[in-house]
Amino acid sequence: MSQTVNYFEVFGLPRTLGIDAGQLQAKFYELSRRYHPDFQQSAPPAEQERALTLSALVNTAYRTLRDPIARIEYLVRLEEGRDTREGSAVKPAAPPELLEEIFEVQEMLEDAKASGLDDEGRNRLAAERDRLVARCRQEEELLTGALAADWDEASPAGRPRVVAAFKAALATRAYLRTVIDDLEAALDPAGETDVTHHRH
């Protein structure tokens, strides 16, 4: 294995999205037992170095593949031949049917920033957040459900079409998450210390 091996190959899997979580975990433990630095202490330094690189690769691959959304983001990157995470994979794009609604949300956020939040404003923002969270979940279900199944069944010729659909759905999701984050921040300014960098 080397750095040019992709995450699917690390786990001996075909480039498909239907992955059994239990089997993935079992394979992860097996690979960890083989490469984790804990079991390499008496190996020569060069061997240790190599195992360390592989162990890091196994961990990153597992982290990516066990999360159904991260798995799709990675697949898109792989299909487009982008090796590193440099440059964001998808540019956030607003879902067209929500343009008007999101415009309103942004106005509400501007107002909240200028003059603070009363109870009514707070309730409205919270209701908006809940609606957008539900919409975001819908997009995720589309990604991991119908579209993922499409990918696994698509012929090589049909794949670019599915990748394009993935990208559109990921862009919508990324956009919704940005707005949801802004709403969360407005509703709970104290939670700022706990920002988890969704956007990077």
Place this chain on the structure above:
Amino acid sequence: MSRIIGIDLGTTNSLVAYVDDTTGLPRIIPDERGRALLPSIVSFTPAGVLVGDDARRQLVRRPHSTVYSVKRLMGRSYEDVKDELRYLPFSVKPAEGIAKIQIEGREVTPPEISAVVLRALKERAEKHFGERLEKAVVTVPAYFNDSQRQATRDAGRIAGLDVVRIVNEPTAASLAYGLHRLYEGRIAVYDLGGGTFDVSILHVKDGVFEVLATNGDTHLGGDDFDRVIMLWLLEDIQARHHADLARTCVNLAEDPEVMQELRLAAEAAKVRLSSVERTTLTLPFADFTYHREITRADIERLIASLVEKTLGPCRQALKDAGLTPSALDAVVLVGGSTRVPLVRRRVEELYGKTPKSQLDPDLVVALGAAVQAQILAGGITDMLLLDVTPLSLGIETLGGIVSVLIPRNTTIPTSAREMFTTSVDGQTIVDLHVVQGERELAKDCRSLARFELSGIDPMPAGMPKIEVTFLIDANGILVVNAREQRSGKAASVEVRPTYGLVEADVERMIEDSFTYAEADVETRLLIETRNEAETVLTHVERAMRQGRELVSPEERAQIDAAVRALSEVRDTDDRERIHDCTIALNRATEHLAELMMDAALRAAVQSKRADEIMESS
């Protein structure tokens, strides 16, 4: 594979352990007197450097040159710790970014102090095995950042130990529990020690210990409990004995010996009140004796907000693990401070489960370190430990914004690659600023180091492609490599740690590391006996100033004679005589002590009556 020992380098106490080859179980190595705990205290005395209980006895006598709780300063900047420095009797000054301790005109770094403790444990283990030992696993709080981990590893090197693995304390504890097959499933480890707090959520199954999330506060522990109790005592003494203090113009807060005694009294009261509901405290001062009853409720009121501070990290860790309290199979308590009943209560309320501590919370981390050492030595092959990095790692980008490369709770080892280029034609050097933390702005995160990538061939701006690999190894420590892609040649990376020691510092410290007074048993006993004599003399002198009039002239003469006898022999090498004279002086003052206690009690009762009268009126 040579033998590897496991060391718990604690804020208050440190221990060393190993796994017994015949039983396969971890065991603590005691000192020659059977004591498992080595107090993490180092005292610089004219007789040499003392460590452990010997140093502990110097706390009150040599407050300026006796260093305790140094773990709280490890890998820290002066700015980080300056608020608590006024409570420390020894002097801490900023030097090249880090906090350094001033001992009699010379500067000592926190890793050098820790090295004295590590060396004592190393020698203890060497005596036990009758062979030289060079390798150790050393535990750190899970929430320690890169600088704090580096500082711990530096301490090992200065002590002549190759720290083959830094392991997180709650994870180590789970290994000890796991070896005994006590729990399987999803486990929360709540670890509140002398100076640090950690919480880790693990999934334990079939010998696999997978850490799902960790959180904590590296500046929260029993020391903070002691401090609030101490300040409360100080206020109470000042209020009750206002007149005495004003008459003699004594400012207790300015007297390091008094403050140290108060701290020790606060700690002792806290410990007692973990098993009993109420206790009395008697503290003799130069002109009065302070006497009062303290209840568990008093302590709980004082520490409530500190205990509360541990709950936020608990919730966050659970959230990061994607779990609810009901999904947990067990909650385990680690660290001496979990003996405090309020801590147990609040943990139980939070998780809705009675927390467990079948293995001694003071020993369990060292036992787990020994298990990890045995895994590394190849003696245990059926356990797999997968730990995580506690803090997100990122680089500062334009506008001071952090771009996260490795998010917190990522399984280690882990790596991230990033491409960098130049912004000016002919530029041959690129600077990177690496930070750790959860905030969006670099200035709010912990600065780890600045990396200088040099040796880039002069090219038009944007042409060079430098691939930088950030690797967090199994110790949770960052390693950076850089390569210019076009030429394939490795770029040189120079690291300037923000709050750490550079290689040259460490090497110098290894050269002139302190060898603590490795006196033979007889010499140490002599020192202890002398110390004991000095303590008794100090107490008697104080008592005589205060209670001279309580005893008859004959008795006074007897006491004075006993004081003289002890004063004459205390600096000699005759341990037996010093010991005998100390006993004699103790005996001569028994009656005086009783009388003074009675007087203090009477005064306490009277003041209580006065309070009652005030209330009823």
